[in-house]
Amino acid sequence: MSDTHTEDHIYIVGAGHAGGELAFALRQQGYAGPLTIVGDESHLPYQRPPLSKAYLKGECEATSLYLRQLAAYEKANISLLLSRRVERIDRANKKLVFDDGREVTYSKLALATGGRARRMTINDATRAEGTSNFRYLRNIDDVMAIRSRFEAGQRLVVIGGGYVGLEVAASAIARGVNVTVLEALPRVLARVTAPQMSQFYEKVHRDAGVDLRTNIEVTHLEFNATGDAVTAVHCTGGVVIPADYVVVGIGLLPNTEVAQAAGLDVDNGIVVNEYAVTSDPDIVAAGDCTNHPSVFCGRRIRLESVPNAVEQARVAAASLAGKPKAYESVPWFWSDQYDLKLQMTGLSQGYDQFVLRGSMESKSFAAFYLKQGRLIAVDAVNRAQEFMVAKRMVAACKSFDPAALADESVPLKTLAGPVQPAAPQA
Ligand SMILES: Cc1cc2nc3c(=O)[nH]c(=O)nc-3n(C[C@H](O)[C@H](O)[C@H](O)COP(=O)(O)OP(=O)(O)OC[C@H]3O[C@@H](n4cnc5c(N)ncnc54)[C@H](O)[C@@H]3O)c2cc1C
Known part of the structure; x- marks a missing residue:
């Protein structure tokens, strides 16, 4: 037709x-x-x-x-x-x-x-997709299936310690679910943030009761006798984690x-x-x-x-519409976990200096990433107002004095100065 x-x-x-x-x-x-x-x-x-x-x-x-x-x-x-x-x-x-x-x-x-959602490559992954308690998370239908199983005392295994996996863990803990997070790399959020930020989030999750394990890979899954449910996740080192539900968040x-x-x-x-x-x-x-x-x-x-x-x-x-305008935005993103609002601007890959403003213990701080003196990214936790200024500072592609960035007695907007047009990075 x-x-x-x-x-x-x-x-x-x-x-x-x-x-x-x-x-x-x-x-x-x-x-x-x-x-x-x-x-x-x-x-x-x-x-x-x-x-x-x-x-x-x-x-x-x-x-x-x-x-x-x-x-x-x-x-x-x-x-x-x-x-x-x-x-x-x-x-x-x-x-x-x-x-x-x-x-x-x-x-x-x-x-x-x-x-x-990126699929797991282990042998059992396709079989697991046919079960009632194994799910990737990308759309409303996925969540409708998952959240009906979020009951206190249930054992949830989250595969992947990126933003989606950690947010799922935080949401599940809030519902009284017992949560294990498995991350193959040595730290969570390894591809997107500094080791200090990973350590901060690992502590936050562990303090909330998440059994968070890094450097651990899933080798295979165990199924019930009828094959319609995953009952355990088997990992490197012979570790076996019993599961009532498995959510996978390993990228896109x-x-x-x-x-x-x-x-x-x-x-x-x-x-x-x-x-x-x-x-x-x-x-x-x-x-x-x-x-x-x-x-x-x-x-x-x-x-x-x-x-x-x-x-x-x-x-x-x-x-x-025939009115072309160039795309010039600086990347930014956010993640909500527990009582933490994380806002990120710029891309931190390749940074050579990490500067902290505020204290991680207080759960209110900003992390600045510099490359050869130039500010390339900022992660702000529970600092919404400073984040707005930080966005401008990152967009300016300028160098800032690390000591001044760390000094809370110096208002960030004083450092930022007037709004500058973005300049390309080398
Ligand atoms: C769980 C989760 C949490 C997130 N949290 C955050 C966050 O806190 N902050 C943030 O900034 N971003 C977050 N993101 C990312 C953000 O949601 C995505 O960047 C955004 O949805 C991208 O929008 P999009 O329209 O490009 O793609 P999508 O939202 O993926 O939409 C694409 C649509 O096209 C459909 N489609 C694909 N191919 C075809 C076809 N051939 N024919 C018809 N339809 C088709 C797809 O099914 C889909 O519905 C999150 C994403 C997820 C999954």
Whole structure:
């Protein structure tokens, strides 16, 4: 079946944070033509951060995660095709082919396909996915399955000590669940933060009652007699951890297969330029699925964060509307665990100096990462106001006196000075 050809119809593939934002940004940019979001989940575009936080704890309902309610899409004349997957892009004929075989014609296309949970590679992993108590965490349906099992006294094993795994642990502890976290690397959050920050979070979790183990790898899983539940997680060193539930959070793989099959440039993400345009000038891309040039970092990066999804979606919309503006944002992210609000800006990889302002014991501090004197990243814990200033300081790509950064008697905004335009890193 084929649609009647319309001259002008923009399709957005992916009804996530980037896809939802892109649609409304297009309307704000003045595009008034036909506009459709296609998403393979059954939900309206929603925020994922609460999936490991408030929603997992049962503190809110799925509809409260929606970026906007249905009436807003109707009012903006944005069509939604949900529970529908785009299987193929026929760029030569400007057609999308859906999973039900239907085809539609696009004038311009936006890809906001996000990513999916990275799967474990141990032999039993596929078998475990068929059981009732083993789950990866990426979407609302995953959490609906997990949170119904969060009862006091249950034994939860979390595989992966990254942000998602640690947030799941904190949420489960709040519900009285017995939690074990297994991290293969020598410390948690190893890929994204300094050893001092890892130690801080390890202590916080252990103090809260989490059995947190590092340097430990899962070798295989044990199943019950009927094979429909995992009963234990076996690890290196002969360690066996009994489990009523297993949640895996070991990272994300970008959804790039449809783009790649269509011949678009893909390299750890759909390759886009600073205007969010792919190697096809009629196709833009935004969010977790893109590999984009970062003015701030001086190299190509792929980010997994809401601010990136939102800001890049706006850039992509501007390009589609014929009003291009370059994407120049400094990366930032947050994580909520227990009573700790962690906010991070910049990317700390390659730092050679770590400066602490405030004390970790007080659970209110900021960690500054410097590279050859220049401030490249800040992690702030329970310091929301200083974080706002720190964002400006990191964006300025300037050197700061480490002693002054550490000195709490010197207000951070005095050090930051007037707002500076971002300069590229070497
Ligand atoms: C548990 C969890 C906690 C998080 N916490 C934070 C946080 O605290 N702070 C933060 O900044 N970020 C956080 N993130 C990351 C943040 O949610 C993502 O960066 C953001 O959702 C990216 O949005 P996106 O639109 O690019 O991708 P997604 O949200 O992944 O949306 C992409 C959508 O496209 C759909 N799709 C893919 N391919 C197709 C296709 N071919 N056809 C149709 N539909 C398709 C996908 O199913 C999905 O619904 C968290 C993520 C998770 C999973």
